[in-house]
Amino acid sequence: MVLRVPFTGDEKESLRASLDRHRTAIDWKISGLDDEGLRRRMTPSGTSLLGLVKHLGAVEYGWFCQTFGRETEPLPFVDDDPDADLRVEPGESTAEILAFYARARAASDRVIDELDVEDLGKAWSGQTVSLRWVLIHMIEETARHAGHIDIVRELIDGVTGDHQED
Secondary structure: OOOOOOOOOOHHHHHHHHHHHHHHHHHHHHOOOOHHHHHOOOOOOOOOHHHHHHHHHHHHHHHHHHOOOOOOOOOOOEOOEOOHHHOOOOOOOHHHHHHHHHHHHHHHHHHHHHOOOOOEEEOOOOOEEEHHHHHHHHHHHHHHHHHHHHHHHHHHHOOOOOOOOO
16 A cells, blocks of 8 residues: 555654655565665665665664664764765675664654654754654655665666555
């Protein structure tokens, strides 16, 4: 079933539905591929589906959990390597990265459930941000990378579309 943003929902419900809509598209786009397909580097910069999923897990943990003082597991950010969180290392399994993304989403969902959109946190940059701002930013981030995932998947096996049809 295609998730839709409610036409008359409240702000938090609508923002959450929008984020979940893009998350669901990502889940669909990475489904049905084997390990080789998920790891295949499809651009000169090395973009892979699994690398994009790893990045999305890291930014979910970072923006929702770290910003609002919640615990996270170790994140793949490296100060002198800005692409470390996008790269799948040889020792990282597909199952581990997919589970990392699932745990990050669950942790993010707990933050969303527990806070109001006006609640404030401190971003990695030192800026004070509201949960509203983080939700909007993560909708943008997730949608941007869902578009990348859409293109990479089409290059791998020709699958197109933005959401799975019922």
